[in-house]
Structures are given as C-alpha cells and as structure tokens.
Amino acid sequence: MPDRPLLEVSDLTVEYRRGGERVTGVSGVSFTIKEGQAVGLVGESGSGKTTIGRAILGLVPITSGSIRFDGVDVGSPEHQRLRSGPGQIRAVFQDPFSSLNPSLPVGVSVAEEVPGGRRVRAETFARIAYLFDRVGLPYSVSATYPSKLSGGQRQRVAIARALMSGPRLIVCDEPVSALDVSVQAQVLNVLREARSSDSLTYCFIGHDLDVVRYMSDWIIVLYRGQVLEDGPAATVAHNPRHPYTQALVAATPETDVTGTRKKRLPRTRDPRPEPRAGEGCPFAPRCPLVIDRCWTEPPPLRTAPDGGRVVCHRYDEVADTTGGVQNMPVRNAAV
Numbered sequence: 001m002p003d004r005p006l007l008e009v010s011d012l013t014v015e016y017r018r019g020g021e022r023v024t025g026v027s028g029v030s031f032t033i034k035e036g037q038a039v040g041l042v043g044e045s046g047s048g049k050t051t052i053g054r055a056i057l058g059l060v061p062i063t064s065g066s067i068r069f070d071g072v073d074v075g076s077p078e079h080q081r082l083r084s085g086p087g088q089i090r091a092v093f094q095d096p097f098s099s100l101n102p103s104l105p106v107g108v109s110v111a112e113e114v115p116g117g118r119r120v121r122a123e124t125f126a127r128i129a130y131l132f133d134r135v136g137l138p139y140s141v142s143a144t145y146p147s148k149l150s151g152g153q154r155q156r157v158a159i160a161r162a163l164m165s166g167p168r169l170i171v172c173d174e175p176v177s178a179l180d181v182s183v184q185a186q187v188l189n190v191l192r193e194a195r196s197s198d199s200l201t202y203c204f205i206g207h208d209l210d211v212v213r214y215m216s217d218w219i220i221v222l223y224r225g226q227v228l229e230d231g232p233a234a235t236v237a238h239n240p241r242h243p244y245t246q247a248l249v250a251a252t253p254e255t256d257v258t259g260t261r262k263k264r265l266p267r268t269r270d271p272r273p274e275p276r277a278g279e280g281c282p283f284a285p286r287c288p289l290v291i292d293r294c295w296t297e298p299p300p301l302r303t304a305p306d307g308g309r310v311v312c313h314r315y316d317e318v319a320d321t322t323g324g325v326q327n328m329p330v331r332n333a334a335v
C-alpha cells in the first residue's frame with residue numbers, strides 16, 4: 001500500500017494509575033503521519049503531548065486504540081523485533097542528561113545505537129565523525145563525558161545519537177525547551193537540516209506554537225488529552241479555527257521558554273465543572289464562545305476543505321468558506 005501513512009494513531013487512549021485513581025493521559029486521539037512529513041503536537045502543560053510521544057515509542061502501555069508504525073502495531077512482538085534495527089523510531093527528549101549515560105564518553109553512547117557498536121570498527125567511527133560534523137560538533141567531543149558539555153552540545157549529541165541507526169521517524173519531545181534561548185534556534189536548525197537531508201519524518205512536540213510552527217508542516221492542538229484542532233501549520237498558527245487555539249496564539253507573546261509565565265485564559269462566569277470526556281467540550285469552562293450545548297453535548301468533529309479538523313460546536317460560525325477564520329465577537333466574556 002504505497003499511500004499508507006508511516007504512523008497511524010487510531011482512537012488512542014492512555015490512562016495512568018495514580019494512587020487508586022485513574023488519570024487520563026490522552027483520550028480518543030487519532031492522527032496520521034505520512035512519510036517525510038513533520039507533524040507538531042502543541043498544547044499547554046498536561047495536555048497529553050508527552051503521553052502520545054511515549055506511546056509512539058512503546059514506553060507507556062496503551063489503554064485502548066492502536067498505533068501502527070509502517071503497518072506494524074507498536075508493542076507487538078514483530079515491532080519489538082524490528083525496533084533495534086535501522087528504519088525504526090528514535091527520540092530526542094527535553095533533557096539529554098537523563099538519556100545519556102553519565103559514566104560513558106558520549107561517543108560510546110552514540111556508538112551503542114548500532115548493534116555491536118562498542119566494538120572498535122572503522123565504519124562506526126566514520127559514522128560518528130560524519131554525524132558529529134552534521135550536528136556541528138568537533139569529533140573530539142566524542143571522548144567527553146556528558147557533564148563536561150553545555151546543554152546545547154548535549155542536545156547535539158542526542159540528535160547525533162538519534163540519527164545513528166538511520167531511523168525513519170524521530171519523536172522530538174520539547175527538544176529545545178531546556179536550552180538557553182541563544183542556542184535554541186541553532187539546535188532547531190540542526191533538526192531541520194537533518195530532516196531535509198535524510199528525508200526524515202518527525203513528530204515534534206512543543207508548548208510554544210511559534211517553535212512548533214517553525215518545525216512542522218501540520219499541527220495538532222491538544223487540550224486535556226483530546227485533539228481540538230489540526231491542520232496545515234500556517235493555518236493553525238496564523239488563522240486558528242478553534243477558540244482554544246486562538247487563545248494559544250494570543251498567549252504566545254506571554255510565553256517564556258519554560259512556559260511558566262504563560263498567560264492562562266480565566267474561567268467563564270458559568271460555575272459548572274468541566275464536562276467529562278464524551279459529555280461536553282473540555283474547553284467549555286474557559287471558552288470565550290461557550291454556549292449551553294458545549295456543556296452537555298460532545299462537540300462534533302468537522303473537516304475543513306484543507307483537511308484540517310476542528311472539534312467545536314461553533315465551527316460553522318468560526319470557519320469561513322475558504323477554511324480560514326472570522327474573528328468572532330466574544331459573547332460570554334470571561335471574568
């Protein structure tokens with residue numbers, strides 16, 4: 001099937017147990033990533049971005065739904081068998097300190113990505129030298145321990161390591177959020193360059209819509225573990241169709257690199273608790289456009305002419321005929 005997407009996430013639900021309680025990580029999330037595409041996941045803290053990334057990597061058990069990579073169920077014995085080989089899924093996380101072994105020179109950590117990589121072999125050294133050059137590090141860094149490197153250098157090593165085995169999909173979970181602003185753009189550019197020269201496919205996770213826009217062709221907006229909107233990156237970032245995304249765009253100048261100063265939308269005056277999944281829209285308590293139906297009926301999923309999806313009772317009013325947006329007057333002003 002040539003048109004089959006590289007990654008297919010279908011109706012994914014992940015629940016965690018905290019104490020005796022069940023906590024929803026994500027609920028009913030579906031999307032696909034085509035070969036060569038860069039799909040961004042954006043949303044505020046706790047919206048389920050990392051849960052999706054970890055589920056794709058097979059690091060958290062799926063409660064229901066499925067994830068198929070190149071047609072093979074993630075977590076199945078067949079996927080486990082293929083996993084260490086080339087053409088699979090690799091990751092770059094926010095904090096490379098926790099993923100690079102502190103007691104090994106970084107070159108050894110990178111070499112271990114290929115089977116038998118610690119054996120002294122010319123082709124392994126050559127590949128590391130090539131990758132270090134591509135991520136902008138001198139080869140001499142390979143003999144250095146992680147604690148002796150700057151955050152930006154460590155993240156470059158983490159990218160080289162992710163590329164080492166020749167993966168097809170890279171999951172990047174907030175790869176620059178822990179870095180100084182001055183080096184963030186350099187590291188993002190290393191990732192962009194790797195994508196175009198290796199025809200890589202990305203799932204790029206971030207809380208900053210501008211960064212996600214820079215890195216992605218398609219953006220998925222998450223809120224409380226659910227997809228509220230997705231679409232072409234330029235549309236979602238510049239003409240968002242969902243009131244939540246509009247709020248995210250409006251909040252962007254307020255966001256610092258760690259997201260801690262992010263301006264949050266206040267609650268509306270309606271005192272009702274947030275509707276449960278399947279009983280209303282999770283964004284209702286904070287939505288400036290909320291109407292009665294939003295509290296009691298799950299919002300419908302509508303597909304725009306450009307293929308983007310919007311989950312909102314008021315879609316017909318916010319979307320214009322070209323699939324863009326008309327800025328709506330705020331009816332139920334938030335307090």
Ligand SMILES: Nc1ncnc2c1ncn2[C@@H]1O[C@H](COP(=O)(O)OP(=O)(O)OP(=O)(O)O)[C@@H](O)[C@H]1O
Pocket residue numbers: 016017018023024025026043044045046047048049050051052207
């Ligand atoms: N190991 C866990 N145990 C219990 N609950 C968890 C666990 N990991 C995540 N959660 C919960 O699942 C939900 C989604 O969390 P997740 O970490 O996926 O969000 P996120 O969008 O990555 O947030 P952030 O921007 O802070 O990284 C949150 O309510 C969170 O508290």
Ligand SMILES: [Mg+2]
Pocket residue numbers: 049050051
């Ligand atoms: Mg996260």
